[in-house]
Amino acid sequence: MKVALVQLASPPDETAADRRVRAGQLVESARGAELVVLPELWAAGYFSFDAYPDEAETLDGPTVAAGREWARGLGAYVHLGSLVERDAAGRLFNTAVLLAPDGTIAHTYRKVHVFGYASREAELLTPGDSLSVAETELGPIGATTCYDLRFPELWRGLVDRGAKTVVVPAAWPAARREHWRMFTSCRAVEEQVVVIAVNAAGTQRGGVELAGTSRIVDPWGTVLAEAGGGEEVLRCEIDQSIVDTVRAEFPVLADRRWPVSTADFTGAGV
């Protein structure tokens, strides 16, 4: 699978409309990739919390409309990262969208673990309550977003639903770059999946510097590609057979003895 990670910046002095145009140019430069992935809430800018209500859109809004054109134009899957979605009841979500090469929506995922540490996301957005694995021509792709990296039970839920690749759009600050590296590697090895993690770059509202460092990690823990700190398009070709090979040779998932919930573990302990 040929992938391109669009490690986009969301400078606070750029409008969302201008950013969509610029993002489209970077996406176009990824021609030849079968899957193109963008970061979390790049149109509004993750740290532009005051802008969430104004930039919120439905799945018929300008960001998904642009993404449909990009997917059709490239003949590729486009994972739009995520956008601030407004539902019919007026609630706001951090929603990831995967578009198929014909421009149709392959799946959506509303971020479950909204973030509240030095962030207003948890105050402004409603958490999602379901998991999603899309069956695609590139294999089963699971959805997570950023902070979800810290919750292994969500990842195990995706693996139990068949995921072999997991995409992680993010807006992860440079202050915790080593956490980012550690969790993306850890989840890949622990869940025996390919992790495609695409972070934002640059400095956002409030002077928050993003880590960049988008990366692809295989189930053996090998880092197949890693970006620098600035805006860039990172390309990589992934041999997806690595997932079945590693799972067959080192059957950690098959060795589970505590499979459903902690309630099933009846040992008295010490």
Ligand SMILES: NC(=O)CCC(=O)C(=O)O
């Ligand atoms: N956008 C996010 O969810 C940020 C998560 C984060 O920074 C973390 O340390 O976790």
